[in-house]
Amino acid sequence: MIEHYLSLSVLLFCLGVLGVISRRNVFVVFMSIELMLNAANLGFVAVARLHQSMDGHVLALMVMAVAAAEAALALAVVILLHKHKGNLDTNIFSLLKG
């Protein structure tokens, strides 16, 4: 049964990656990253169930904390970017172009 959970986790993770590489909207990209984090969380919790150990839960908690921190910062950045450029297209932020 656990492998179903883990397989689902893999599937969700891949969908998250697809979201990051196929979309240009900052929000969608951001939420896709959240999706990947959640996929990882599912993996943690599933394996915790498998081993009857709650360390996985703790890790999941930490991931959530990180996700929260990330959300706070990322959204602040998004607001800034929107203020600067008035746009949400990731392709217009290309200052790193070599």
Added chain:
Amino acid sequence: MLDNLLSLMIFLPIVLGAGILLLPVGREAARALGLAASVLVVLFGLKIFLTFNGSSGLEFVERSPLIESLGISYHLGVDGISLLVLMAAALLFPMVYLLFRTREKGYYGNLLIVQGAMIGAVCAADLVLFYMFWEVMLLPVFFMIGLYGGPNRLKATVKITIYTIAGSLLMLAAIIYLGMAHHQATGQWSFAMDALSGLSLAGPAATLAFVGFMVAFAIKIPLFPFHTWLPDAYTEAPTATTFVLSAIMAKIGVYGVIRFVVPVFDESFARYALILACSGVVGMMYCGIAALVQKDFKRMLAFSSASHMGIIALGIFCMNVQALTGTLYQIVAHATSTGVIFLLLGLIEERSATRTIDDFGGLASRAPILAVFFAVAMLASVGLPGTSGFIGEFLIILGAIKFNAVIGILAATTLVIGVCYMLWLFQRVFFEKPAEKTATFHDLTAIEVLTILPVIVLIIVMGIYPQPFLDKINPAADRQIAALAQVVAVADSGDGAELNNQGKN
């Protein structure tokens, strides 16, 4: 407190330097602090010199584990080989603070750090510790040239940094190889010199490691053809940095070869000594000839310094006690003479705001004391008997002739080559009619005279009565040559035979 003299000499300047950089300290305060620290270091250095026994082993040893699992320890010590290099690194610095006052505080901070790191590199008896100091030594130079240098400083500083780091990384790889070789041989990790010099290394990997070390040191010395960073760096660096580079840092390269390469890679060293000696001699001639046509006198002296370093390095490769002692002696002799020359040059540049040789003339009549000081240092650098330069140069030539007559004869051309460009420089700058830019030139002030005078006296004393210095060097040099001779005798076949036969002559 005085039990840890070496640590004190290393970390007093480093800590103070870091403090000056990080804390809000004024420019003059930084200079005063630097001066105080360097004077303290001088006192410690003198104490070490006077209480040094002249045994062949390490003295003033400090040892405590640093990374125990890898056998890396904080291991310091001084022996006859490092003593005079240590003296050069310890004694010359106060002059810089006394003579130049127009720099920013960061400059003094960097100067302190570089001094501490150099003393650390000279005293380290553990390869990893040595490597750490070796790298720390470069950083302040990077800042001093990059921030306070001449108009083309960026190019020069990038070149010296990348060039030197490239060499250092090769050395790091070689150090790691040595540690592993020790681990394989004894089952224990160690990077201590005494442990590593007992290894018998053979095979292509050992040769590669030897090359790694040699390249690192050859770049620092610099040995032909790795000298190309030097003219730019010496020319663009502020004078005090040039002084540090030429008078002391280059010597640490030479010292590194003697201290680390010769005992550890004795076999490879003996095998490639002839090639290395050729490189030294060719470098001496090449740079000497190049010096003659320079128009900028700092650049000319940069080439001159490189030329002398060729001869100094040659002394190591001759593998006999005269040449080695000559090299060790010449390290200090050259540090003092070139040091004074560069410092005086800095003063001249400060006063007349030019470095083009053609802009000068008649300084001897405007500034007779300066001219006398310069002349003494110049004569020492061309190896006139009665100055410190002669003893070392003669011993090296003598040893070179024993090693290989052709090399010896070529080495002796330094007598002529050196004098050609030096006299020409002296003529154009100090003699002839006073030029426009030197019309209002004023002589050294009392403080400047008092600052430089001790070194001038040292140059002459070391030329007339060198034996006390040589007594401290000799036992260690003897021991090293004896160890080397044993290896050469054991490995004696084809190419080693010639050396040995000449040695018994």
Added chain:
Amino acid sequence: MEGNLSSLGFIPLLPLAGALVLGLMHLATCRGRLISERIYALVGCIGPILSFLLAVNVFFALQALPAQSRFLSHQAFTWFSVGELTISMGFLADPLSVLMLLFVTLVGSLIHVYSIGYMAGDPAFGKFFSYLNLFLGSMLILVLGDGPLVMFVGWEGVGLCSYLLISYYSEDRGNVVAGNKAFIVNRIGDFGFVLGMSFLFWGIGAEGFDYLSLKANAHLLAPTLGITVCLLLFVGATGKSAQIPLYVWLPDAMAGPTPVSALIHAATMVTAGVYMVARFSFLYAQVEVAGLVVAWIGIMTALLGAIFGMFQNDIKKILAYSTVSQLGYMFAGVGVAAYSAGIFHVFTHAFFKALLFLGAGSVILALHHRQDIWQMGGLKNKLPITYWTMLIGALALAGCPPFSGFFSKDEILYSALAGGHTGIWAIGVLVAGMTAYYTFRLIFVVFHGQPRDREVYDHAHESPKVMTLPLIVLAVGALFAGFLNLPAIFGGHQQVSHWLAPSLTEVHPHGSMATEVLAIGGSVLAFVVGISIAYRRFAGGAEQPVFTGFRKFAYHKFYVDELYDTVLVRPYRFVGQAVQRVIEPYVTDGPVRAAAWLYRMAGLAFKVIQVGYVRVYAIYMVIGLSVMSLVLSQSLNF
């Protein structure tokens, strides 16, 4: 070691201390003249004179010893000691060095006194005396040093002083260039000297590197090494003593003040090479080939110097070439193993050549620094003391019996003839004739005939006593020094040769009476012929001739300077330029620059993939992840 004499160390130390004191005095007061010339002169002369007195003392101490053990030495301290090399700062007084010592300190003291007059009014009076003292101290170290290395200290020291004094009037570029030339050419010689010493050390020096030990071990030296050592040392001598091919610096060295020319470039320093060869007589006696090379180079230099001397117009240049020529004689002497003859000529030459130079200085000063002999004439009446003393010097130089030069020169020529070196003798006689010719050409043109420049003549005046007194003393020396070594044929006992014998390794040739008469006859004949030609041409007041053909060629010194410039100096500079412009940037620095260029190119190439879009970077990551997964799933086994 037959005895220890600690006063030996003071002989060089006194002038050196004088130099230091004078130098400090000069430096301390150079901005305003606070110290009068009298004090400088006093301090400057006290050292040399005390040294002279000490030297006399040493001479008597030595004389008191039995002939074969006339060695006094003093080891001041261990100079340096490394491995088998141990050099002590030691001084050795033996007959040879004491002879040198006596005349060096005597002539040196006299010239110091003379300089008080000659340099009066010079703005750097103290500096001049400091240099002069330094020179004398170095020269005394050279003479007294008990081994080649201590000698080398003095050897280089005198070279330095020579440089400093030639460039003394340093505002004039020409003088400085002349000084540089002297120093560099001397350094080329020193190059040979250092190599010679080194080879000698590895040959036989391990047992002790002083003359006495070396002499004791000389027979151990391998023959080929012996030749190498002798020739290399002789290279040193050619530099210092202005022999072919390194003589070119000496004529230019006349740029210095005249007392300097007299002391350094005539009487003392330039004879150091001869002294050195005589010092190493135990080596040269072993390898005849080396001796022959020395002799032939010497006699050819003598000939060349004489030829050049005949066609010069500058009074000091004439004397300079004459010095070159006489030095050639000396080398011919020591080359044919007549060491005592060579040294004796050094000894007499010091007197008469110093005398001639000082006389020339007196003339130059009288004429307000005019040196062209064709502006002089008829000065006999205006400068009587100078004239008469110079005449004595000239007769001695020309080899007129019984002046000192005659005996010493004759001794050399006789030794050459008796030793079977007829060619050397023949050239020697020819040169003797030429010497007489150019010497009297100078005397006649300068002192006889009518004044060529009336105004100059009217302002001429005899020099002060402080200058004429040394002239007179030296004239006495030039007149009588020859009698010290009177050969048997004139009823003498050759005291000097006997005195020198313990220091030298020489075999006196036993020529027949006929040889001796032939030698003397040749010399006298050459002198008579030379002087009569000079008399016919110049005694009546000839005008400056225009040189053409060979004479012009000789006047321009066979264009040797130009040749050296083209063959050595210019190529050297050219190589320097090539290194600077081509080799340094493209060859030695080439690989470094190429590496930097490659790095930059690689950067440009990889820049393409840095598109700047976040999404693309994510794709790169996924690509990497994908590749890693592929590899892992191949390699992992479940």
Added chain:
Amino acid sequence: MIDTYLFFGLALLSVLGALGLILFRHPMNGAMSFVVTLISLAGLYALLSAKLIFAIQLIVYAGAIMSLILFIIMFLNIQEEDLPVDTARWFYLAGGIVLLAPVAGLLLKIVESLPGEAEPLTEAGFGGVKQVGLVLFQQWLLPFEIVSILLLVALVGAVVLAGKRG
């Protein structure tokens, strides 16, 4: 048995929600669809007896974080014409799938090779607040504290960034 049905139901919902996230054009729709995923994930946590995580998933994720995102989306008042045009979206998707296939393959292979099967029943209190709290504050105290610093930094950073004037 029921848990199997529940699992597949929730799994289907979560995948559909995720697909909605990456396919809907407007971020608002995407976000609403993502909420579905998050809630169904919370259900899955419950199925795995992770009670505390279940609760936190609902409260913090589906509640706090998502409402923050939605708030910002609405705050920025994004119009249809502001949205970037996703050119060649299908190309990227297809390419992404091709690239991700080996990754997913590898991961699934690892999942398949997991040893053993979970106990059907858990201890009483597994995943409860108290038990997780004990683990958290006993074995994971230091990381927990570090996370608290991280949150603080994020807080300060957000304030600084948002406070900047364009």
